[in-house]
């Protein structure tokens with residue numbers, strides 16, 4: 001009798017564990033810009049594309065997908081770490097449909113920002129439209145797996161959000177409109193307000209688990225260094241200062257929302273900035289040889305169509321480079337960065 005009881009007890013425990021295991025993150029869903037885009041720009045009329053060689057030359061047998069790298073981008077590694085697909089499909093890629101999006105989907109668009117004026121610059125998908133696509137996806141998922149199952153997936157999914165760099169580097173510092181309206185501090189506040197509104201909106205749509213990525217050391221992107229001839233092509237200090245300040249403001253906003261909105265859990269990936277900066281300052285500690293120049297073409301200003309197969313200067317081994325093109329990390333860097341946050345994500349959300 002005691003034996004039966006103990007067996008029963010153990011069985012219940014095992015079933016509880018299994019149930020708990022199943023209730024973990026069933027999907028990885030992505031909003032943002034080129035740091036996380038897996039190919040949504042391929043079919044829209046923007047000059048900002050990367051679905052041609054040598055982009056993707058180290059991606060699963062060498063296919064260009066529209067990722068702005070030689071291989072995978074961070075959400076792909078996160079998805080894999082949660083036991084899901086090894087890459088997150090792009091919502092607008094005609095190769096994929098709702099059956100491919102049950103465990104993950106990407107709405108990100110290279111070149112976009114929090115600010116509508118940023119997505120206008122290169123005619124890419126504005127953040128509000130990423131949300132429209134997400135609503136459409138919710139309906140398709142309900143039709144495909146049933147209402148209750150869809151609701152469970154959408155509630156338990158991990159949402160990765162990564163954008164903001166383009167608001168400064170493609171918009172504020174390049175075009176006069178926002179600079180005439182805002183000081184850079186005011187523009188930071190404006191963007192953090194937009195970030196907050198965005199999170200409130202997706203929360204109202206049922207989103208509960210969020211990983212929010214702030215700005216990288218954006219003054220150290222090869223394109224920005226290339227223009228810093230006053231200081232020997234060192235990092236643009238002002239841009240890095242803005243990134244640090246902006247990330248601090250995001251942190252306050254995140255703390256507020258975590259307190260205010262029941263059931264919401266936002267993890268701000270604060271470790272990324274210092275790690276990325278460290279990699280750039282001490283490349284050899286991470287197995288890199290080049291920090292200032294990117295692999296593709298001359299490595300100083302080329303990206304999108306300027307990073308193409310006809311360029312004779314593209315490097316042979318991207319693993320020696322922190323940056324793939326003048327604006328985007330190599331797969332190796334993406335993996336190091338993703339690995340840094342995956343532990344926290346698993347601890348928080350799994």
Ligand SMILES: *[C@@H]1O[C@H](CO)[C@@H](O)[C@H](O)[C@H]1NC(C)=O
Nearest residue numbers: 114115116117126128129194
């Ligand atoms: C951005 O554009 C959308 C669509 O026109 C609009 O609904 C939204 O209010 C705009 N956002 C801001 C902050 O102006």
